[in-house]
Amino acid sequence: MMRRALPVIGLVLTLAACTSGAQQPQQDAAPAKLDLKTTTPAAAKGLGKVTWNLPYEPQTLDPIRSFNYAENTALANMCESLLRLTPDFKIKPGLAVKAANPTPTTWVYTIRKGVTFWNADPLTADDVAASLRRHLDPKLGTWWGDYFNTVKSVRATGSMQVTVTLKQPDALFNQAMATGAGAVVQKKFLDQAGKSLGSPSSGVMCTGPFEFHDWKSGDSMTLTRNDHYWDKALRAKSESLVLRFIADETTAVNALRSGEVDGQYFYLPPAGLGQLQKSTTGSVTLGRSLTFWALLGSAKSGPYADPRVRQALSLALDRAAISKVVFQGTASPQRALTGSDYWGYERKTYQKAYEALPPETTDLAKAKELLVQAGSPTKPIVIGVQGSSAVHEQTANLLKATGEALGLDIEIRVVPVEQYGNLYSDPKARKGIDAFLSTWYGNVPDPLDIYTVFRKGGRTNFSDYKAVDGAIAKARAEGDPAARASLVTGIQEKVTRDVVWMPLNNLPVILYMNKRVTGAVPSFPYLYYPWAAGLGAR
Amino acid sequence: MTTYLLRKLIALAVVLVVASFLVYGLLYLVPGGPMAFLLGNRSGTPEQIAAIRAQYRLDDPFLVRYAAWLGDAVRGDFGSSLVYRQHVSGLMAARAATTTFLVGYSTVLIVVVGVAGGVLAGLRRGRVDAVISAVSSAFLATPTFVIGVLLVIVFALGLGWFPVFGPGEGLFGRLYHLTLPAITLSLGSAAFLARITRASVREELGREHVETARSRGIAEALVIRRHVLRNASIPVITVTGLTVASLIAGSVVVENVFALDGLGSLFVRAILQRDFAVVQAVVLVLVAAFVLINLVVDLCYKALDPRMSR
Numbered sequence: 001m002m003r004r005a006l007p008v009i010g011l012v013l014t015l016a017a018c019t020s021g022a023q024q025p026q027q028d029a030a031p032a033k034l035d036l037k038t039t040t041p042a043a044a045k046g047l048g049k050v051t052w053n054l055p056y057e058p059q060t061l062d063p064i065r066s067f068n069y070a071e072n073t074a075l076a077n078m079c080e081s082l083l084r085l086t087p088d089f090k091i092k093p094g095l096a097v098k099a100a101n102p103t104p105t106t107w108v109y110t111i112r113k114g115v116t117f118w119n120a121d122p123l124t125a126d127d128v129a130a131s132l133r134r135h136l137d138p139k140l141g142t143w144w145g146d147y148f149n150t151v152k153s154v155r156a157t158g159s160m161q162v163t164v165t166l167k168q169p170d171a172l173f174n175q176a177m178a179t180g181a182g183a184v185v186q187k188k189f190l191d192q193a194g195k196s197l198g199s200p201s202s203g204v205m206c207t208g209p210f211e212f213h214d215w216k217s218g219d220s221m222t223l224t225r226n227d228h229y230w231d232k233a234l235r236a237k238s239e240s241l242v243l244r245f246i247a248d249e250t251t252a253v254n255a256l257r258s259g260e261v262d263g264q265y266f267y268l269p270p271a272g273l274g275q276l277q278k279s280t281t282g283s284v285t286l287g288r289s290l291t292f293w294a295l296l297g298s299a300k301s302g303p304y305a306d307p308r309v310r311q312a313l314s315l316a317l318d319r320a321a322i323s324k325v326v327f328q329g330t331a332s333p334q335r336a337l338t339g340s341d342y343w344g345y346e347r348k349t350y351q352k353a354y355e356a357l358p359p360e361t362t363d364l365a366k367a368k369e370l371l372v373q374a375g376s377p378t379k380p381i382v383i384g385v386q387g388s389s390a391v392h393e394q395t396a397n398l399l400k401a402t403g404e405a406l407g408l409d410i411e412i413r414v415v416p417v418e419q420y421g422n423l424y425s426d427p428k429a430r431k432g433i434d435a436f437l438s439t440w441y442g443n444v445p446d447p448l449d450i451y452t453v454f455r456k457g458g459r460t461n462f463s464d465y466k467a468v469d470g471a472i473a474k475a476r477a478e479g480d481p482a483a484r485a486s487l488v489t490g491i492q493e494k495v496t497r498d499v500v501w502m503p504l505n506n507l508p509v510i511l512y513m514n515k516r517v518t519g520a521v522p523s524f525p526y527l528y529y530p531w532a533a534g535l536g537a538r
Numbered sequence: 539m540t541t542y543l544l545r546k547l548i549a550l551a552v553v554l555v556v557a558s559f560l561v562y563g564l565l566y567l568v569p570g571g572p573m574a575f576l577l578g579n580r581s582g583t584p585e586q587i588a589a590i591r592a593q594y595r596l597d598d599p600f601l602v603r604y605a606a607w608l609g610d611a612v613r614g615d616f617g618s619s620l621v622y623r624q625h626v627s628g629l630m631a632a633r634a635a636t637t638t639f640l641v642g643y644s645t646v647l648i649v650v651v652g653v654a655g656g657v658l659a660g661l662r663r664g665r666v667d668a669v670i671s672a673v674s675s676a677f678l679a680t681p682t683f684v685i686g687v688l689l690v691i692v693f694a695l696g697l698g699w700f701p702v703f704g705p706g707e708g709l710f711g712r713l714y715h716l717t718l719p720a721i722t723l724s725l726g727s728a729a730f731l732a733r734i735t736r737a738s739v740r741e742e743l744g745r746e747h748v749e750t751a752r753s754r755g756i757a758e759a760l761v762i763r764r765h766v767l768r769n770a771s772i773p774v775i776t777v778t779g780l781t782v783a784s785l786i787a788g789s790v791v792v793e794n795v796f797a798l799d800g801l802g803s804l805f806v807r808a809i810l811q812r813d814f815a816v817v818q819a820v821v822l823v824l825v826a827a828f829v830l831i832n833l834v835v836d837l838c839y840k841a842l843d844p845r846m847s848r
Contacts, residue, residue: 059621138589199624217624218633218799219705246703246797250687254702255797258695418810 034332036288036508036523038088043519043536046237050517050535053252053264057218057245062198063183064134067143069267072180072527074243077223077236079206081182082109082128083174085525089288089341089445091178095123095207096162099177104169104479105152109177111160115230117186118211125156130187132164146452147176150476169477171484172452175444179528209236209533220244223532237519237536257281262517263535265526266510267291267439268391269328273510282514286330287522288341289509291441293322293331293395295383295502297434298423298462303377304434305463308370309408310499313381315367316406318398319360323505326394331505333360336496337440337450339506341524344445346485353489357496360503367406380409384436386420392437395504430462439507441524448475448484451491454500465500546836550829557825558611558818562604565809565817594620607818617815619808626819630801634823636705637800639712640792641785643720644727649778652728656735656774660743661762670736674729682788686722686795693718703797719796723788727781734777738770745769772842779835783828 054070066075084094093099096109115123132154135142142148150170157163166173176182185197189205196202200221203212207230210223221243225236244261246252253272255261257279270276277284299305319333332339335357343350371377383399385392396412403410413433415423422429423436430436442449453460456469468491475487496503511522519534520526591597595606610617616626659670677685694702706715742748743766751761790802801820808816 060623139593141590195623199622201624201628216632216799217622217629218636218804244704244797245799248794248797251690251703251795251797254690254695258698258702260702260704 034286034330034508036286038288038521038523040285040511040513040520040522041518041538043237043517043534044538046239046536047517048238049240049242050238050263050532051242051244051261052532053244053246053255053261055252055264055267056247058221060198061204061212061215063131063180063185063204064140064142064144065198066180066183069265069527070245073265073531074221074223075180075183075204076208076526076528077210077241077530077532078208078212079180079183079185079204080208080530081177081179081184081528083178083182085178085444085528087521087523087525087529087531089290089344089523089525091175091344091444094178094182095128095184096177099174101174101479104477105166107164107166107174108157109162109164111162112230113160115207116228117189117205117207118226119186119205120228121186121188123184123186123207125158125160125162127187128162128184129154129156130190131184132162132182134190135181144176144181147173147181169479171476171478172444172446172449175446175449179443181443209234209530210241213240218245234530234533236530236533238532241532241535256512256514259514259516261514263511263513263520266512267507269330269510271390273328273330276512279514282512285511285513285522287509287511287524287526289441289507289524290341290443290445291439291507291509291524292334292337292339293327293391293437293439293504293507294337295399295435295504296438296440296462297465297500297502298430298436299381299434300464302381302434303374303379303408304381306374306377307498308374309377309381310502311497312367312370312374312406313399313402313408314499314502315358315363315370316402317502317504318362318402319504322395322398325398326391327505327507330510331507334503334506335360336492337501337503338442338447338492341506342442342445342447342450345481349482349485349489350447353492357493364405371406371408376407378409380411381434382411382413382432384413384415384420384423384430384433386437387414387416389417395437424460435502440501443528446488447492448472448488451488451495452476454491454495463500465495465498467498468494546833550826550833553829554822554825555608557821558608559604561821562607562814562818563600565812565814566600566603568812603814607815611818611822616819619816620813621808621811621816622813626815629804629816630819630823633799633801633804636798637786637789637793637802639705640716640719640723640789640798640800641782643713643716644724644785645778645782647720647724648728648731648781651724652731652778653735653774655728655732657739657767659732659736660739660770667736670732674732677725677729678733680726682722682726682791683795685725686719686792689718689722690795705798705800716798719792719798722795723785723792727785727788731774731777731781735770735774738773739766742766742770768842772839775838775842776835779831779838783831786824786827 054073056070058071058074060066061075063075063079066072081094082096083099084092086092095112095115097112098110100108102108111123111125111128117123134140135144135148136151150166150168150173152165152167154164184206186205190197193202198204200215200217203215209226209229211226213222213224215221223241225239229235246255249270250272252264253270253275256264256276259281297304297310303309323329323331323333336354383396385396400410400412452472454465454468455461455472456466471487471491475484475491478484478487509522509524509526511520513520516537517535518538519536521529521531595603607617618625619629622629655670659667690702694700700718701715704715706712748761748766789800790806793800793802804816805820
């Protein structure tokens, strides 16, 4: 075995071409200076077959119900959206060449000419309108509802023009068209497939650089190169991409080490991360990411409903230790939910606001003082964590130890993994739980995408936080970036000082590729961007 | 014989109905529903939730839902998976093949290794017996998943002789891919069968009619074959039948270790996601397999021991 010093990426990526305009990630006082990437070295040539692993088998390929890692990782290579979220977090034209905003409540999309579906039929406005309209039918059960709440109607207003009318102005709607929310499937195919759209037997009919070839339920999914892809710069280098579904982490790491699988994205560091980093047959790349690790407050009464108690816990918590112990050195501490990768506009404004926030370092004396001010509560604070998850359990241990140092009684309640999802959607499941741990991500480079959670009556506003409701509505309706940034930094200030959700660490994308391959996108947009188009031999 | 078979088949039908009712009821009582899987974790307006609940009959009373399911099942329609929105039959077809292959392969290994080892240990006293007994004790004491992990580390990652995961394709591909999983699944049972066989052979060797046959000067090989092995095989067959039935349960663990797309892994996931239709269908298939294997064991019995058929 060869031992390679951490971080591996510095050595491997000496060839990496810096993408023009990629911003330097803002580093705060992180314990380990992480060099997070947006590209990997370009492939010299294509391969016949590349095998990739997904963290679990997708439930469906229907874009409206694809809002999770495995589903989006697969779809991103097949179905394209109106706009495109690039690996360096920019929003560029996609299937629409232009997005115009003639009035605050109308978006007019000019559809790109000369684009064809895999079956050679041309893309028209009808396909786009039909795809977007599916989000408006409650029976179909879209998972992207947060971006379609403001939509009144979607109409094809020309053979190559689609007009979306909103009930009120919405700064996020158009940005969401760069994610899976704006994915376009052929109308004819939608009508034929009906309910079975996106199932192993039907698949999808889209325009992307890889075509759906087949999906053997329980075994694998095969995508093949689309030789007629409209964007020559993103034509797939390799002929086919086989996606496997090894859910067991140990088995997945073994398959990567043995070379049976060429690569995988991890959204949390696997227990075998060290083995992968030391592997002589491949390397790990850490990518810039919109994902973070946080303690979501859900208490409406009791000690944890007091912001001073939350501030105390936050101040006493050693985020550098979380990074080291829980995330094996891969996750930088964060002082706000939205770090620098969210600043897609008005970066200076956001940076100044971020620097003015309380630091992510510990201050136990101040924390104790705050607790005294809050009346030194004795009632225990119940924190929900997911069972059979090392990341959850280890963070819980650190929280408990922090509580002990602070004089705060913290009780950990382990919720089985299969019921953990109910905490997000079912108030009954949250009964008696003051806060719970979660990963979370926004979809677009705009901090407002995260802070929208704290709308009054929002389904994930677990603690019924009301202080920023008006400001969120204003910010969502604000078309001018500078004005919006000043509103959003105001919201960020309030939410962060009140520790509604406690920001812990930023979670970079962890990409493993074996030595045979290179060229995958290592940053968060891999969920919506054809990350495998550049994948090929070194 | 025909009435016997008929009786058994009627019993099977009754067992299936009872099992399906119990499983459906238990799944219904367990807290948590499939809603989180139907909605994702972050969106869903009240109207949307209501629409989905109505669509999947999630608000109907238990008996109504069970009766509807049973009515469809009797007509051969096992419904669709809530989570995957595919027909259950389609979901199960590919996976059933993998599990059947795995259990079949393991059965062959168990019978060959177990019976050979047991007969050898039974007939040869001394060192051979001691070695076989020690090895079988070790295999019996080691949990399945530990064996699986060790085999992967040594033969897949270390030596690179076998693949780490997956069921493989085509007959040879499958044999090659399923070798480590089948060994993992069979070692413990093979050790158990070896011990039973050894004890059974020893017992027969000490019997009077064997002594008598030997004293008459009948060739040793013939004595062993006709008097010892034939009689010793009755308990061996019983144990083999039970073991194969238990492999169906053991395959769940092995399928997870080797990332095989079997019924076991499908079953576990479906339970966690409260995917009623899938859980029900898998249970019926497993229960039916269990009962049928026992029926085959009974028939073998009859063939070997005429006294049984009376």
